[in-house]
Amino acid sequence: MAAAEPMKTLHWTLEGLSDAQKLAVEELRRSLHDAGALEDGFFGEDATLARFLVARGFSVNKSHEMYVRSMRWRKEYGANDILESFDFEEKDEVMRIFPHFHHKLDRSGHPIFFQQLGCKDFGEVLKLTTVERLVQYHVQIWEGVVATKFPAASKVAGREIFTVTAVVDVKDAKITDFFRYKELRTLIKQMTLIDQDNYPEHMGSLFLINTPLPFRAVWKVVKGWMDRRTQEKITVLGASFEKELFEVCPPESVPEVFGGTCTCSNLGGCTFSNAGPWLDASMRPEHIEGEAYGLYPSDRAISRQFVYTKSGRDFSVDEEGHPHGVSDWGEALVDDEGDIFVDAMEYNGVENHPRIRS
Numbered sequence: 001m002a003a004a005e006p007m008k009t010l011h012w013t014l015e016g017l018s019d020a021q022k023l024a025v026e027e028l029r030r031s032l033h034d035a036g037a038l039e040d041g042f043f044g045e046d047a048t049l050a051r052f053l054v055a056r057g058f059s060v061n062k063s064h065e066m067y068v069r070s071m072r073w074r075k076e077y078g079a080n081d082i083l084e085s086f087d088f089e090e091k092d093e094v095m096r097i098f099p100h101f102h103h104k105l106d107r108s109g110h111p112i113f114f115q116q117l118g119c120k121d122f123g124e125v126l127k128l129t130t131v132e133r134l135v136q137y138h139v140q141i142w143e144g145v146v147a148t149k150f151p152a153a154s155k156v157a158g159r160e161i162f163t164v165t166a167v168v169d170v171k172d173a174k175i176t177d178f179f180r181y182k183e184l185r186t187l188i189k190q191m192t193l194i195d196q197d198n199y200p201e202h203m204g205s206l207f208l209i210n211t212p213l214p215f216r217a218v219w220k221v222v223k224g225w226m227d228r229r230t231q232e233k234i235t236v237l238g239a240s241f242e243k244e245l246f247e248v249c250p251p252e253s254v255p256e257v258f259g260g261t262c263t264c265s266n267l268g269g270c271t272f273s274n275a276g277p278w279l280d281a282s283m284r285p286e287h288i289e290g291e292a293y294g295l296y297p298s299d300r301a302i303s304r305q306f307v308y309t310k311s312g313r314d315f316s317v318d319e320e321g322h323p324h325g326v327s328d329w330g331e332a333l334v335d336d337e338g339d340i341f342v343d344a345m346e347y348n349g350v351e352n353h354p355r356i357r358s
Contacts, residue, residue: 004018004020004021004023004024004053004058011108011163011204011205012054013159013160014046014047014050014159014160015159017050020058021050021053021058024053024058024060024063025046025049025050025053027060028049028052028053028060028063028064028067029044029049031060031064032049032064032067032068035064035068037064037067037068037071039071042146043071047160047162049063049067050201051162051200051201051202052066052067052070052200054200054201054229055196055200055201055227055229066197066200069197070197070198073197073198074198077139079139079143079198082136082139082140082143083140083143083144083147086136086137086140088129088133088136088137088140090128090129090133091137093128094125094128094129094134094137095271097120097124097125097128098115098116098117098120098125099114099115099116099271100113100114100115100116101113101114101270101271101272101273101274102114102145102149102164102274102276103253103255103262103264103270103273103274103275103276104252104253104262104275104276105153105156105253105276105277106165106248106249106250106253107247107248107249107250108157108248109153109156109157109159109161110153110161110163110164110165110204111145111149111150111153111161111164111165111276111278112164112165112166112167112249112253112254113164113165113166113167114166114167114168114169114254114255114258114270115166115167115168115169116168116169116171116257117168117169117170117173118169118170118171118172118173118174118210121174121177122174122177122180122181122183122184123177123181126181126183131183131186131187131190134187135187135190135191135194138191138194139194142195142199142202145164145202146202148278149164149276149278150162151278151283152276152277152278152280152283153276153277153278155277155283156277156283162201162202163201163202163203163204164202164203164204165204165205165206165207165248165249166203166205166206166207167206167207167209167245167249167254167258168206168207168208168209169209169210169257169258170208170209170210170211170212170215171209171210171212173212173215175212175214175215175217175218178218178221185221188222188225189225192222192225192226192230193225195230196226196227196230203230203233204233205233205234205235205248206233206234206235207234207235207237207241207244207245207248208234208235208236208237209237209238209241209245209258209259210237210238210239210241211236211237211238215236219236241259242259245259246260255270255271256270257270262275
């Protein structure tokens, strides 16, 4: 059997692996098993092993080393239980400065992550939190995607989905912040390295849109922290980005603020809608039951209602039933007994509003 060649395409599937590449997956499995390093469950599945192989050009030895280091990091960092153990209570305030959210699927069925960078000075973020907590929050987001977004997207696609398409709007971003704040450079570098080393091949493609000319100086530095395959996944676009973006993401899946047509007007706006198949209880992963992680409602009858993501505020809607102050709202799944269940990744730490529970 010929040696497995490195993956030449950025978007790949398990079904599309060559015979030699599939053999490499089995070789890696045996290698890890014989060393007592193969994890059970998700981390022992073919898709996981294939991701590590793709990241290391299908070198079984290099993939073995990468896998072992990553599993060690997960235990030491606490990634395995970070959904329950970490409460990013400052999320609402950070969201107002740098909005970021998952929203629907691209044309190939991958969840889409959107982020706006040009809202405020990064110094405002440092008044609210620390680099360490931002990195923990970043890891928590990935764990939530693996636990909820990928399983739901896979059920819709009828095949294994394990990558995200990301869209980052750099319009009005304060480029000088990158050179002004050492903390920002540290944050970007740490997140980049964590993603490459521990969440390989989870990012399928990244579109940087509305990039100004000065951004090239930042990009030159950031690229140096990335391996070649990660660099190849990133498309840097200026103000005329729609054609390239819409080839991957249909306009109806893209919020208006990012140039698309979606408004999620019935859900209080795209930013807090958490729109996607993961809201459907029937898309619940088999390994997550009932109220595990607070990510899914119980099997009791549910309805979607809007609730404030912070307690101590009046519950009110306008004449059309839309919430006042969208940034303070999140969609909750409310069951017939008045209990509120909210996606822990989107609305971490939500409190039941007394007016909803009555």
